Amino acid sequence: MQLGDENSADSGTLLALSDLVLRFKGHKNDVLDGVSLTVKRGEVVCVVGESGCGKSVTAMALMDLLPAGSATISSGNLDACGLNLDLTSTCLPSEMRGNRIAMIFQEPMSSLNPSFTIGDQIGEAVLRHKGGTRTQALDRAQEMLQRVGIANPEQRLSEYPHQLSGGMRQRVMIAMALANDPEILIADEPTTALDVTIQAQILDLIRDLRDETGMGTIMITHDLGVVAEIADTVAVMYGGQVVEQGAVGEIFNNPQHPYTIGLMSAMPRLDNPVGRLAIVPGTVPTIANMPQGCRFRTRCVFATQACAERPKLSQIAPEHDVACHYAPLEVNVSVAI
Amino acid sequence: MLSFLFRRILIALPTILLISIFVFALQKILPGDPLLVLAGEERDPETLAFLREKYRLNDPIWMQYLAWVGNALQGDLGISLRTNQPVTELMAQKLPVTIQLAVMSMIFALVIGIPAGILSAVKKGTATDYVANIVALSGLSIPNFWLGIMLILLVSVKWQLLPASGYVPLSEDFWLSIKTMLMPSFVLGTALAATLMRHTRSSMLTVLSADYVRTARAKGLVERVVILKHALRNALTPIVTLTALLFGELVAGAVLTEQIFTIPGFGKLVVDAVFNRDYAVVQGIVLVTAVGFIFMNLFADAMYYVLNPRLRGQ
Numbered sequence: 001m002q003l004g005d006e007n008s009a010d011s012g013t014l015l016a017l018s019d020l021v022l023r024f025k026g027h028k029n030d031v032l033d034g035v036s037l038t039v040k041r042g043e044v045v046c047v048v049g050e051s052g053c054g055k056s057v058t059a060m061a062l063m064d065l066l067p068a069g070s071a072t073i074s075s076g077n078l079d080a081c082g083l084n085l086d087l088t089s090t091c092l093p094s095e096m097r098g099n100r101i102a103m104i105f106q107e108p109m110s111s112l113n114p115s116f117t118i119g120d121q122i123g124e125a126v127l128r129h130k131g132g133t134r135t136q137a138l139d140r141a142q143e144m145l146q147r148v149g150i151a152n153p154e155q156r157l158s159e160y161p162h163q164l165s166g167g168m169r170q171r172v173m174i175a176m177a178l179a180n181d182p183e184i185l186i187a188d189e190p191t192t193a194l195d196v197t198i199q200a201q202i203l204d205l206i207r208d209l210r211d212e213t214g215m216g217t218i219m220i221t222h223d224l225g226v227v228a229e230i231a232d233t234v235a236v237m238y239g240g241q242v243v244e245q246g247a248v249g250e251i252f253n254n255p256q257h258p259y260t261i262g263l264m265s266a267m268p269r270l271d272n273p274v275g276r277l278a279i280v281p282g283t284v285p286t287i288a289n290m291p292q293g294c295r296f297r298t299r300c301v302f303a304t305q306a307c308a309e310r311p312k313l314s315q316i317a318p319e320h321d322v323a324c325h326y327a328p329l330e331v332n333v334s335v336a337i
Numbered sequence: 338m339l340s341f342l343f344r345r346i347l348i349a350l351p352t353i354l355l356i357s358i359f360v361f362a363l364q365k366i367l368p369g370d371p372l373l374v375l376a377g378e379e380r381d382p383e384t385l386a387f388l389r390e391k392y393r394l395n396d397p398i399w400m401q402y403l404a405w406v407g408n409a410l411q412g413d414l415g416i417s418l419r420t421n422q423p424v425t426e427l428m429a430q431k432l433p434v435t436i437q438l439a440v441m442s443m444i445f446a447l448v449i450g451i452p453a454g455i456l457s458a459v460k461k462g463t464a465t466d467y468v469a470n471i472v473a474l475s476g477l478s479i480p481n482f483w484l485g486i487m488l489i490l491l492v493s494v495k496w497q498l499l500p501a502s503g504y505v506p507l508s509e510d511f512w513l514s515i516k517t518m519l520m521p522s523f524v525l526g527t528a529l530a531a532t533l534m535r536h537t538r539s540s541m542l543t544v545l546s547a548d549y550v551r552t553a554r555a556k557g558l559v560e561r562v563v564i565l566k567h568a569l570r571n572a573l574t575p576i577v578t579l580t581a582l583l584f585g586e587l588v589a590g591a592v593l594t595e596q597i598f599t600i601p602g603f604g605k606l607v608v609d610a611v612f613n614r615d616y617a618v619v620q621g622i623v624l625v626t627a628v629g630f631i632f633m634n635l636f637a638d639a640m641y642y643v644l645n646p647r648l649r650g651q
């Protein structure tokens with residue numbers, strides 16, 4: 001991709017990850033094969049795709065949170081927080097983590113340490129990056145709890161995670177992540193474990209914060225409802241690659257990659273509650289069984305000989321990139337199916 | 338907290354009752370008539386009858402038991418058939434010796450075992466991990482008596498650095514007392530260190546892959562804080578419990594080591610008593626160590642409770 005110079009000159013770009021190739025130790029194939037992502041100021045980028053396509057691994061690799069020594073990165077560049085990092089040899093410094101780039105996780109029940117109070121755990125993030133006294137850090141923690149909509153924040157400070165519900169814990173995680181006013185928030189399925197009402201509240205919260213601070217957000221989800229609700233742009237991943245990305249309207253109304261088309265038709269719609277049969281038959285091949293060339297080949301109804309060669313992610317319309325030899329399709333498939 | 342402890346004590350009571358019955362029954366089941374030991378060469382029927390009367394061996398067995406328990410509750414565990422000293426007094430003399438040995442051993446065990454466990458968990462799969470595991474395995478498989486004898490041969494006989502055996506009370510000469518206990522407590526401590534190291538390692542490994550450790554890293558905390566605060570705090574909970582139990586075991590089970598280093602502690606007392614069929618002493622020791630063990634268990638439970646905010650709230 002031609003990110004690099006062009007994009008970093010654009011002061012609106014907060015984060016540019018390019019061409020990340022990653023392999024877990026003991027595996028013969030790359031789990032991530034050339035993943036690129038860009039986040040602009042105030043933008044919510046949703047990363048979607050089936051389970052196991054590498055969404056979490058991408059986020060973890062970016063944050064350097066993969067278990068130490070578990071993976072090797074053979075290519076990848078990260079432009080964020082005023083740093084340009086060659087990920088093959090360096091990683092995001094811990095001074096940036098939880099400070100200028102923050103992350104929240106899918107598991108609100110287990111992501112907080114059961115042995116320390118809420119105040120301690122939020123305050124600790126403040127102390128680490130902003131310094132100051134413990135009292136100042138606790139004040140900040142209380143302010144954050146208030147901001148994420150937790151009642152009685154002062155009392156909550158001295159409580160332990162087990163005293164809070166799942167929704168509250170996820171709010172605490174968000175308060176912790178946002179305590180240092182990060183410019184980028186990575187949210188890995190932050191609402192999957194929560195019920196619908198709380199899910200809506202948390203999405204509202206993220207949107208409000210985006211509006212207030214201009215924070216950029218990478219939101220990982222496999223819930224297209226969430227995407228429709230919050231996304232500005234969407235990146236569709238399949239088998240460790242971004243196969244299609246673009247403005248949310250483009251992706252929903254004019255999907256071009258056969259996989260995206262399948263995903264869209266798999267989504268239950270209000271006007272058709274029964275839902276359509278997905279045209280994504282079969283399951284994702286394991287990493288060891290990934291085909292050469294286009295990784296979607298084994299399941300693609302349009303596949304031909306040409307697909308033995310890997311298609312490049314290329315622009316087919318403004319703000320719309322697709323990695324398929326046959327894009328743009330001649331017919332509007334979303335209408336056709 | 339109090340109601341929790343109260344429940345635990347209630348559960349412990351039947352156990353103590355069972356133990357007391359068992360300990361009492363032991364005397365009746367064991368072969369050999371202690372009176373014969375006492376009466377010595379003269380098997381004069383009159384002397385025997387007198388002794389029977391004196392030790393109330395003619396009463397029905399349940400009366401003997403009740404009398405024994407009643408006395409025990411008042412701190413009277415009977416008189417040693419051998420030395421004619423009260424059993425409680427005999428134990429009171431030996432207990433400080435054994436406790437000093439146990440405490441020093443435990444310090445060795447903790448100072449070696451826990452850091453080694455943390456290190457091998459954090460460096461899992463590296464040379465450090467393998468070396469730590471091999472050392473721990475040898476610590477578990479080398480018999481204490483062998484290590485003890487080797488230490489005596491090298492450190493005391495050859496290099497003449499430390500006393501080979503014996504016991505000096507702390508009050509008499511503090512440093513000499515510590516020095517004399519150094520080798521035996523090292524022998525006992527290293528065996529426990531191996532156990533502690535293995536448990537710390539596996540506990541740390543579980544905790545290191547926990548979601549909250551990932552959260553701690555995501556906050557940007559430096560690795561030292563992630564490991565020593567967020568991971569260790571949770572990994573230590575089961576280790577504290579284990580330590581309390583091991584401590585109970587130390588007090589009860591230092592027999593062999595006490596023999597090798599000729600330390601006049603609990604272990605030696607019990608061995609001598611068994612050989613002499615000094616049943617009152619055996620009974621007393623078994624009863625007191627068993628009850629002590631139950632209390633260490635209670636203490637372990639209480640520690641678990643204190644360290645675990647999830648339980649504290651209930």
Ligand SMILES: Nc1ncnc2c1ncn2[C@@H]1O[C@H](COP(=O)(O)OP(=O)(O)OP(=O)(O)O)[C@@H](O)[C@H]1O
Nearest residue numbers: 024031050051052053054055056057058067070222
């Ligand atoms: N530490 C690891 N070691 C080996 N393989 C791993 C490791 N972590 C993840 N993987 C593999 O990498 C692939 C991508 O996993 P990832 O967690 O990124 O999927 P995902 O897109 O987040 O899926 P989900 O929607 O289920 O969260 C999976 O096949 C997974 O088994």
Ligand code: SF4
Nearest residue numbers: 294297300307324325
């Ligand atoms: S490149 Fe070929 S196999 Fe891949 S998605 Fe396009 S048509 Fe299907």
Ligand SMILES: [Mg+2]
Nearest residue numbers: 055056057188
């Ligand atoms: Mg995931």
